[in-house]
Amino acid sequence: MNISAMVKDIKVIRAFVFIQKEVFFSRRFDLVLQFISLGLNILFIGIFANLITINANISQYGTTNYLDYLLIGSIIHNLVFLPRGSISSFVLGRIFPVLYNSPASLTAIFIGINAWRILWNLGLTLIITTIYVLFFGLTIHLNLGVVIVILSGVLLIFALDLFSAGFRIATKATQDPLNWFFNVTAQLVSGLYFPPEALPGWLQPLSKIHPETYILQMGRLTMGGGYSLIQILPSLANMLTITFVMLFLGYLTFLWGFNKARELGTLGHV
Numbered sequence: 001m002n003i004s005a006m007v008k009d010i011k012v013i014r015a016f017v018f019i020q021k022e023v024f025f026s027r028r029f030d031l032v033l034q035f036i037s038l039g040l041n042i043l044f045i046g047i048f049a050n051l052i053t054i055n056a057n058i059s060q061y062g063t064t065n066y067l068d069y070l071l072i073g074s075i076i077h078n079l080v081f082l083p084r085g086s087i088s089s090f091v092l093g094r095i096f097p098v099l100y101n102s103p104a105s106l107t108a109i110f111i112g113i114n115a116w117r118i119l120w121n122l123g124l125t126l127i128i129t130t131i132y133v134l135f136f137g138l139t140i141h142l143n144l145g146v147v148i149v150i151l152s153g154v155l156l157i158f159a160l161d162l163f164s165a166g167f168r169i170a171t172k173a174t175q176d177p178l179n180w181f182f183n184v185t186a187q188l189v190s191g192l193y194f195p196p197e198a199l200p201g202w203l204q205p206l207s208k209i210h211p212e213t214y215i216l217q218m219g220r221l222t223m224g225g226g227y228s229l230i231q232i233l234p235s236l237a238n239m240l241t242i243t244f245v246m247l248f249l250g251y252l253t254f255l256w257g258f259n260k261a262r263e264l265g266t267l268g269h270v
Contacts, residue, residue, distance in 0.1 A: 009108035016112025017119075024116065038124065042131055045070060056195040061217060062225020069220065071132045072140070073192050076219030077212070078125040080153035086114045087158070088165040091258070145222035145229040148236065153215040156243040162250030166257030182210065191216045214239050 025031065049067040063069040090096065090113055099109050132138040160179055167176035187193060189203055190212035196204060207213050218235055221227040229236070 005105070009105050012104045012108040013112040013115060016109070017116045020113075020116035024120070038128070042128065045074065046136060054195060054198055056198040058195065061195065062221040062223075062227060067136065068138060068224055069195070070193065071136060071138050072220045072224040073216050075125065075129050075132070075140075076150070076153070076216055076223065077192055078121070078128070079150050080212075080215055080219075081157055082118050082121055082125075083114075083154055083158045084161060086110075086118070087161045087254075088168060090114070091165050092168060140223050141226035143222060143226070143228060145227055145232055146219070148229055149215065149218045149222055149232070152236065152240055152243055153212075153219070156211055156215070156239070156246060159243060159247040159250040163246070163253045166250070166252075166254035168257070169254075169261045170257035182212070185210060186212055189213070211239065211242060 046067070049070050052066060054066050058064070058066055058069050061069055063072060087110075090110055100106065102109070129138075129140070133140065160182070164176045164179045167173065167178075185206055189196065189199060189207040190210045191207065192212070196207035196213060199207060214235060218232045218239070221232055222229075
């Protein structure tokens with residue numbers, strides 16, 4: 001890519017970010033409600049953690065108490081799920097055919113459309129983390145292990161959304177079966193709120209096949225317990241293998257769905 005093309009792409013991305021920012025802040029009532037909801041959620045988490053007694057070995061996750069377990073899980077979950085819907089919402093939008101045929105780079109358009117949402121949610125996560133540290137006494141560790149776990153989790157969510165986009169483009173369904181299953185079961189079996197071993201025996205097999213279970217486990221060990229990359233390497237290697245397999249399947253599914261919709265002339269149809 002030459003310099004002029006790069007400059008053009010940057011201008012396209014900046015234009016999308018500027019427009020979305022202006023639209024976002026024009027909805028002042030929604031913005032106020034979002035911050036109120038954020039404050040209430042933080043308050044409810046603190047109350048919830050103090051009311052719940054878990055009969056499980058919390059320390060094995062690198063956290064000394066249930067409150068830390070819950071807070072670290074919330075931070076990891078928010079960071080990993082930043083790219084959720086980035087592809088599917090882009091290609092399933094009604095204006096996608098127009099964007100697809102525009103002279104601007106499709107990559108620049110994709111980044112521009114998603115940049116503001118991801119930056120805003122990342123900013124909110126940083127605010128939430130700061131509040132957890134200052135007002136809940138949370139201690140977090142930042143090392144290479146934390147970075148790799150979060151990036152690998154982001155890549156897995158991206159792969160799952162790639163699969164979702166391809167399936168939904170081809171079938172015009174509102175959901176795909178794989179992400180539907182993971183989303184429905186996530187809060188209960190992934191360990192977001194409760195350690196998996198505290199679940200009833202018949203639910204624990206679901207926990208073992210849910211990818212977020214391992215993301216949260218490694219995230220808590222590194223961010224909460226200060227574990228190094230070497231210490232979590234065996235678990236990380238297994239998850240990365242699953243991630244790359246899912247990325248390959250997601251790519252194939254996306255190509256199949258996209259080409260099918262293009263042949264039928266149904267791009268942008270929902």
